[in-house]
Structure formats: structure tokens, C-alpha cells
Amino acid sequence: MGIRYFVNINMNTFYFIAFLSIFFSILVITAKNPVHSILYLVLTFFTFTVHYILLNAQFLAVVNFIVYMGAILVLFLYTLMLINLNKDSEPVKSNMVKIAAVLGGGCLLVVLVGCLKQVGVADPVLLKDPGLGLVQNLGKVLFNEFLLPFEISSLLLLSAMVGAVLLATKDPKPKSV
Amino acid sequence: MELGDIIIKFILVVIIFAISLVVAMYSTYAERKIAAFFQDRIGPNRAGPWGLLQPLCDGAKMFLKEEIIPTNASAFLFIAGPSLAILTACLGSAVIPWGQNIQIGSRVVELQVADINVGVLYIFGVVSLGVYGVMIGGWASNNKYSLLGAIRAASQNISYEISMGLSIIALLMLTGTLSLRELAAQQHDWHWNVLRQPLGFLLFIVCAFAETNRTPFDLPECETELVGGYHTEYSSMKLGFYLFAEYINMFISSAVMATLYWGGYNYPGMDWVLVHTGPTIGPLIGVAVLFAKIFLFIFFFMWVRWTIPRFRYDQLMDLGWKVLIPLAIANIVLTGLISNYL
Numbered sequence: 001m002g003i004r005y006f007v008n009i010n011m012n013t014f015y016f017i018a019f020l021s022i023f024f025s026i027l028v029i030t031a032k033n034p035v036h037s038i039l040y041l042v043l044t045f046f047t048f049t050v051h052y053i054l055l056n057a058q059f060l061a062v063v064n065f066i067v068y069m070g071a072i073l074v075l076f077l078y079t080l081m082l083i084n085l086n087k088d089s090e091p092v093k094s095n096m097v098k099i100a101a102v103l104g105g106g107c108l109l110v111v112l113v114g115c116l117k118q119v120g121v122a123d124p125v126l127l128k129d130p131g132l133g134l135v136q137n138l139g140k141v142l143f144n145e146f147l148l149p150f151e152i153s154s155l156l157l158l159s160a161m162v163g164a165v166l167l168a169t170k171d172p173k174p175k176s177v
Numbered sequence: 178m179e180l181g182d183i184i185i186k187f188i189l190v191v192i193i194f195a196i197s198l199v200v201a202m203y204s205t206y207a208e209r210k211i212a213a214f215f216q217d218r219i220g221p222n223r224a225g226p227w228g229l230l231q232p233l234c235d236g237a238k239m240f241l242k243e244e245i246i247p248t249n250a251s252a253f254l255f256i257a258g259p260s261l262a263i264l265t266a267c268l269g270s271a272v273i274p275w276g277q278n279i280q281i282g283s284r285v286v287e288l289q290v291a292d293i294n295v296g297v298l299y300i301f302g303v304v305s306l307g308v309y310g311v312m313i314g315g316w317a318s319n320n321k322y323s324l325l326g327a328i329r330a331a332s333q334n335i336s337y338e339i340s341m342g343l344s345i346i347a348l349l350m351l352t353g354t355l356s357l358r359e360l361a362a363q364q365h366d367w368h369w370n371v372l373r374q375p376l377g378f379l380l381f382i383v384c385a386f387a388e389t390n391r392t393p394f395d396l397p398e399c400e401t402e403l404v405g406g407y408h409t410e411y412s413s414m415k416l417g418f419y420l421f422a423e424y425i426n427m428f429i430s431s432a433v434m435a436t437l438y439w440g441g442y443n444y445p446g447m448d449w450v451l452v453h454t455g456p457t458i459g460p461l462i463g464v465a466v467l468f469a470k471i472f473l474f475i476f477f478f479m480w481v482r483w484t485i486p487r488f489r490y491d492q493l494m495d496l497g498w499k500v501l502i503p504l505a506i507a508n509i510v511l512t513g514l515i516s517n518y519l
Contacts, residue, residue, distance in 0.1 A: 058293065058294065066301055074331050075335065078335075081312075082328065135355055
């Protein structure tokens with residue numbers, strides 16, 4: 001009885017948080033002010049963190065919190081604050097571009113709906129091992145089973161970083177004639 | 178969880194909250210007294226004996242001052258900024274183990290609000306969230322100086338977070354746990370982590386100064402260049418919240434440093450004391466030891482403030498990216514080599 005009650009609370013929490021996720025992500029694209037839109041994105045990512053906690057993936061939750069909310073979105077906000085966001089200086093998009101965007105988005109929607117129709121209703125997730133998302137287990141899986149992909153993805157990130165630095169540095173030498 | 182446990186947790190939360198506020202309040206007094214001492218002055222001495230009521234007077238003044246919201250500021254975010262700053266400052270205290278389990282009557286009480294097994298990362302997350310208060314407030318003020326302060330805060334916070342994380346990694350390689358409770362328990366008696374990670378602690382304390390925006394890293398509110406930095410437009414209690422958040426941050430980061438590196442509530446000869454004083458008084462002595470360490474760190478924060486002048490902005494970035502990060506990575510490699518081959 002007690003466990004059933006707990007599961008019910010979890011389901012209700014899930015639906016509430018899922019509603020908040022969708023609500024805030026809609027606000028992200030409808031907000032007129034880009035800075036407001038980033039702040040809604042922060043809230044959206046916060047609801048994702050709560051989702052991870054509900055799934056008992058504490059490590060993923062905290063890392064999502066630190067990396068996305070604490071670093072990446074701060075940098076987004078930082079960049080936006082430096083850009084001049086006056087309404088007058090914004091380029092007005094032509095109607096052709098708008099129509100193309102609607103068509104592109106619509107195609108994506110059709111594909112998504114098509115994919116989701118294939119998916120059957122899953123059984124409620126019952127973890128065989130509730131400690132699966134804890135740091136220790138995650139580390140063991142990452143460094144044994146998935147060692148190669150893990151290391152390769154780190155190389156990928158490193159190359160992206162080197163590339164960014166290369167793009168950002170100006171050529172110190174004047175071009176020879 | 179029984180009802181009794183919930184009530185005890187609730188009482189613990191209220192006590193910790195009250196203590197952090199009182200400590201922050203009297204840190205302002207201590208700061209002024211210490212500044213006076215360093216500059217050969219007397220400091221506040223009018224309100225109450227030795228000026229002890231000064232923080233209360235300051236608080237009353239903050240509440241009674243006129244509240245101004247600039248005409249072109251975005252009002253909601255202008256209020257949200259300082260609220261967020263003080264909220265994130267208070268969140269950090271939840272995972273700090275304040276002492277060993279204490280016996281009150283027949284009940285054994287844990288002196289920690291939440292023992293989550295990613296406690297170190299939780300602290301880290303709360304710290305990284307702290308910059309939003311400054312950024313939102315600085316942007317919402319619609320003032321160029323505030324905006325510059327906010328942008329400085331963001332870049333400084335991000336830069337020093339990296340070396341902070343790297344310095345913690347070296348510590349975690351030795352301890353093998355992310356739970357602050359276990360971390361504190363491992364440093365039993367005199368086995369403090371600072372003895373095994375002296376370089377890591379040095380890096381961590383420098384980053385802690387940068388993350389709490391204390392001198393020499395207080396460029397976001399650099400008054401020689403930016404009027405008041407991110408809080409230029411703020412007045413009344415909203416300004417008070419920003420200033421207060423800084424002192425709470427100082428208290429919490431001192432507690433974190435004491436727990437991670439200086440043994441937390443542990444002290445040499447604690448077992449002997451525990452046997453001779455019993456399970457109620459013994460842990461309380463540990464709590465007192467932890468607070469003594471915290472107050473020493475707070476004093477250190479203030480000592481540095483009145484000793485070292487502020488960095489220039491390029492010096493700040495050079496220190497973060499070209500000195501601290503390479504040192505932190507070298508520390509990780511060294512720790513790995515030593516723990517494997519010695």
C-alpha cells in the first residue's frame with residue numbers, strides 16, 4: 001500500500017513537471033525579448049534536472065544542473081547581453097523566409113508524429129537495479145563497457161575546442177604581398 | 178520517515194538558516210572592525226557596547242530607505258536578481274555535515290540536512306547558479322555600468338569554476354566518494370585532506386575567493402571603474418540582499434573548505450574526548466571545532482581583503498586560465514602518479 005502510494009505521488013509529480021517543461025519551452029520560443037527567452041530556457045533545464053531526479057539518476061541530474069544551467073546558459077546570456085538587441089536594428093525577414101521556415105518546421109513535425117506512432121505504450125519503468133544511476137555504477141559502466149566511445153567523445157570535444165581557439169585567434173603576422 | 182524525523186529535520190533547517198543569517202550579519206560587523214584594526218582606526222563603537230548592535234542598525238536602515246526601481250528597468254527581473262542571489266547563497270548549507278551523530282534523550286540525530294551521495298557536486302551546482310542573481314540584476318538595471326559588472330561576473334565565474342572543478346577532482350581521486358558526510362568521516366582525528374592535497378587546497382581557496390567575488394577578485398563591483406558594478410542602481414533592502422548574499426556565500430564556502438580539506442568537525446584526540454564527555458556533549462564539541470575553523474576562514478577572507486589590492490581584468494583572466502588550470506591539471510597527474518606508484 002505504501003509503495004503504491006509513493007508511485008502515485010511520483011506519477012503526479014512527473015505529469016506536473018512534464019507540463020512545466022513543455023510550458024516553459026513554449027515560452028522560450030514565444031518570448032519577445034531574447035534575454036527573457038534564455039531565462040525561460042534556464043527554467044526548462046531545471047525541470048529536466050527534476051526529471052532526472054525522479055528517474056533516480058542523481059549524477060546525471062547534478063551534471064545537467066552544473067553544465068547546462070551553470071555554464072552553457074550563462075555563456076548564452078553573456079553573449080546576448082553583449083549584442084545590441086534594439087528592435088529597430090533587427091533585420092526584418094522577408095515573407096519567403098517565413099514560409100520556408102513554416103514548411104521546414106512542418107516537415108519535422110510530420111516526421112516526429114510518424115516516428116511516435118510506431119512506438120507502443122511502454123510498461124511503467126521498473127528499474128531492476130534502483131542504484132543504476134548512481135555515480136559508482138555509472139563510472140563502472142563508462143570505464144569498462146563503454147571505454148572506447150567515452151574516450152573518443154572526449155577527443156571530439158578536444159578537437160572542437162582547439163578549432164574554436166584557432167578560429168578566434170587573429171593572424172598576428174601581416175599578410176605578405 | 179516518521180513524523181518525528183521530519184520535525185527534527187525541520188528544526189535543523191531552521192537552526193542552520195538562522196545561524197547562517199546571524200553569522201552573515203555579524204560578519205559585516207567583523208569586517209568593519211577588522212578593517213579598522215588593519216588601518217589603525219577604532220571602527221563602529223556607538224551602537225551598543227563595542228558597537229555590537231551596529232548590524233541591527235544597518236539592517237533597520239536598509240529596510241527603511243526609499244526603494245527605487247529605475248523607470249526603464251524590467252521590474253520583475255530587477256526584483257528577481259537579489260532574491261535569486263540570496264536564495265542560492267542559502268541553498269548550499271543543506272549538504273554540509275555539521276557534526277557527528279548526536280544523542281538527544283533516546284534519539285540519535287544526524288547533524289546534516291540531506292546526505293545525498295553527490296554532495297560535492299551539489300555544492301558545485303549551487304555555486305555555479307549563484308552568478309544568475311548578479312547577471313539578472315545587472316542586466317535588468319538597464320545601466321551600462323551594471324551590465325559591465327554583470328558580464329564581468331559571468332566570465333569570472335565560468336573561468337574559475339573550471340579550475341575549482343579540476344582541483345576537486347584530485348581530491349576525489351584520493352577519497353573515492355562524492356558524499357560530504359563520508360568525506361568528513363574519512364578525515365577522522367588528524368587525517369585531514371589538506372595534508373595530502375596542499376596544492377589542491379591552495380587552488381580551491383583562490384577559486385573560492387573568485388566565486389564569492391571577494392577582493393582581490395571583486396571586479397564585478399569594482400567601484401573605481403564601474404561606480405558600484407552590478408548593484409549600481411539598487412537601493413534599500415534589495416541592495417542589502419546582494420551585500421548579505423556575499424557574506425552568506427563567504428560563510429558557506431568557509432564551511433565547505435573546512436569540510437573538504439581541514440577535517441570538518443574532526444580534531445586530534447576526538448575519540449578520547451568523545452569517550453569522556455558522552456554522546457551528547459562530545460559531538461557538540463566537534464560542531465564548535467568546525468565553527469572555529471569556519472571563523473578562521475572568514476577572518477582569512479577579510480585579512481586578504483585589506484591586504485591585497487584588486488587585480489586588473491587581464492591579470493584576473495591570465496591567472497585563471499594560464500596559471501590555475503595548468504596547475505590543477507598537473508595536480509591531478511601528480512596525485513594519480515603518487516597514489517598508484519607510492
